[in-house]
Amino acid sequence: MTAILELSGVTRAFGERTAVEDVSLSLLPGELAFLIGPSGAGKTTLLRLINRELPPTHGEVWVDGIPAHRIKPGRIPALRRRVGVVFQDFKLLPRLTVLENIVFALQVTDLKVSDKQARDRALDALEAVGLGDRGGDYPAELSGGQQQRVSIARAIARQPGLVIADEPTGNLDLDTGVSIIDLFADIARFGAGVLVATHNLQIVRRRQQRTLTLVNGRLVRDEPAGRVGKLGWAQSS
């Protein structure tokens, strides 16, 4: 099976400081993987390299067959449309309802999507995350966990091949965080590759999915699903 995400010898430096160093990994469609590591390990930088918010200093980043490392600026939006991104702070537009947030994201990225198609797809996505009856609410009327579900619905509404999430449970309590991770597992079961950056080790241990450990920008451990043992970066260094 062809990988949906492939990183090969990726390094990203900011001046003297190297945030990500010589990272190589691949993710298959339908695979859920956790990216763990202490604060400042380079998790967010790695996700930003995948969504081409940053170019790598060295190495190659392939997303769904597109070379993100040497893409022209004008093609970046097209690459981002193949990646669903979930943020720790949800990034929902407060002036739009939940449904409008998803419709807006669908239509500004593809003008050929009609109002009806966009609404149908947005409603499907909201159903999938368990919020089918909250489409008319504004983000401020929802709890943190519900807002994160909306953010996930927005990410999957376009049915991207790859979903990346940066600390999606960072602002949530443990039970809500677990339900959000369950949602990511469901998304992976439907065929998307899912990469979740987190430092919530409890959830990672409970899920027993493939786990990639990043320390000081280097990928120090890649544990396959079902064989996630003792976690903690202190032991890796």
Added chain:
Amino acid sequence: MGPVVLKAPFPRRAVYLTVVRNVLHHLFFGAALSWIRNLAGTAPALISMTLLLILAGVVGLGGFALHLLADRESADAAVLHVYLSDDASSTDVDALRLKLSADSRVRSVSYTSKADALKKAQNRPGLGDLASGAGSNPFPASLDVKLKRVEDVSGVADSVSKEKAIDPVQPTSYDPGAYGRLQKALTYLAVGGGAFLAIFGLVAVLVTSNSIQSAIHARREEISIMGLVGAPNWMIRGPFLFEGALTGGLAGLIAGLLVSIGAGVGATVGGSNRLGALVPGFTVSTGVAAGLILLLVGILLGAAASLIGLRRHLMAPEG
């Protein structure tokens, strides 16, 4: 049973219609709604643009009036008034007129009687009351000589100075230094006006783009989200461009109305065209044209300032 005709929209046309509808919805209607919603945030930009445009309108109208005046002075400089003595005989006047008409440097000669000279003076601002108040008519009759070249004024004035019909006290309107002074004044006016317009344009763009940038900065989250979900840059830029044009358009409309009304009142106060008397060619429609120009300049300025303000938020990823 007859054949069943399926009525469905032609698919390609349906897609085009959807694209047009979405462009209208997100680029224009959405932007207009968002502009109304964020009017409070846009207020500083709106106020500064309106003030700048009013100033531009006033300065522009002033410049235009000076240009009209300079044109009139320039045209007047090529006309030599040969003043006739009150007791000049009609034979002497005719002889002088014939002599002037025969001169190859002269384009045309016309006669202004004492009564016509008084009437003209009564229409001139400042001279009207003086002329009406005088017991007798102090203005001489004249032969008004239009010359082909302004440089020939002095030669023609010299050639008629010994004629019998001429007023011995003030023979002609020729002022030796007037032409040089006029040329100098026109040059200063052009250079000064050009420099002022350049500085003013720069200040206007800087002030406006700074004000609009603050409004855009307040909505950086929205811009960032659009970019992160994969909206193309033109789709992000478009609504802000339209919102900038709306801000500039409203500022231009307010400034245009105020300047037009001001110019209109100036031109028609007291029932007579006072500005028109001071500055020939300046009418109410001049003020209306100035208003429309300000509206257009406002729209362009707002859109340009929005584009400049957005640049910072739409920088391509480094590298």
